Amino acid sequence: MQIIKVKDYEEMSKKASDILSDKLKGKPKLVLGLATGSTPEGLYKLLIEQYKNNEISFKQAKTFNLDEYVGLDRQDSNSYYYYMNNQLFKHIDIPLEQTNIPNGIATDSDKECSDYEKLIKEQGGIDIQLLGMGLNGHIGFNEPGTPFTSRTHVVTLDESTRQANARFFDSLDDVPTNAITMGIETIMDSKEIVMLVSGEAKASTLQQVIQGEVTKDVPATILQRHPNVTIIADEAALSKVR
Numbered sequence: 001m002q003i004i005k006v007k008d009y010e011e012m013s014k015k016a017s018d019i020l021s022d023k024l025k026g027k028p029k030l031v032l033g034l035a036t037g038s039t040p041e042g043l044y045k046l047l048i049e050q051y052k053n054n055e056i057s058f059k060q061a062k063t064f065n066l067d068e069y070v071g072l073d074r075q076d077s078n079s080y081y082y083y084m085n086n087q088l089f090k091h092i093d094i095p096l097e098q099t100n101i102p103n104g105i106a107t108d109s110d111k112e113c114s115d116y117e118k119l120i121k122e123q124g125g126i127d128i129q130l131l132g133m134g135l136n137g138h139i140g141f142n143e144p145g146t147p148f149t150s151r152t153h154v155v156t157l158d159e160s161t162r163q164a165n166a167r168f169f170d171s172l173d174d175v176p177t178n179a180i181t182m183g184i185e186t187i188m189d190s191k192e193i194v195m196l197v198s199g200e201a202k203a204s205t206l207q208q209v210i211q212g213e214v215t216k217d218v219p220a221t222i223l224q225r226h227p228n229v230t231i232i233a234d235e236a237a238l239s240k241v242r
């Protein structure tokens with residue numbers, strides 16, 4: 001596990017954009033795993049800037065998002081499809097058919113999950129997976145207690161996760177109760193993982209992720225067992241690591 005300590009959110013985003021753009025330059029057909037939420041917003045802005053400055057192109061890249069809420073269609077401004085379009089895809093040159101996000105309104109969600117796994121395999125697996133981390137240590141929407149052997153599946157969101165994400169919705173009641181997420185094993189199959197963590201609120205969880213035992217109670221601790229993980233975290237997030 002490589003830990004890169006940066007000053008703040010801006011530096012975290014810059015470091016991450018440098019890593020991802022180098023990968024893309026080295027392999028234009030990169031299979032990139034993406035995340036949503038507040039954490040990668042700064043990174044996506046910087047990637048868009050680099051694209052606009054003709055430094056990088058996503059024309060041949062493929063993307064797979066970690067997760068999507070169940071019950072929100074693509075036009076819903078809280079769906080992760082909508083988020084990805086607005087935060088990144090519509091500003092860069094990636095053909096939309098090369099982007100993949102689980103379909104939250106699939107009638108057969110189990111089939112949607114197994115199809116998603118198949119699609120990832122068909123592309124040769126994920127070269128580099130970007131992660132954020134929940135306050136409770138979730139990665140994707142794999143909440144505490146999720147088996148490490150899980151593949152893409154439907155989950156019930158923790159109450160704490162719904163509350164944390166309520167800031168994007170009109171009210172807590174509007175936050176979906178379920179999501180489709182890549183499983184922990186799906187994430188661990190990625191050739192490389194970059195996790196971004198910012199802010200003091202995540203400091204004690206991050207301390208466990210880096211220095212604690214590997215436990216299902218804090219899903220991100222599994223990353224200790226991945227051969228190629230980089231955590232880019234700011235001083236506040238790393239404030240409990242001694």
Ligand code: F6R
Nearest residue numbers: 035036037038039132133134140
């Ligand atoms: C989002 C995702 C989640 C978030 C996590 C942190 O696709 O998979 O695991 O990364 O909930 O969210 P933020 O960045 O909003 O603190």
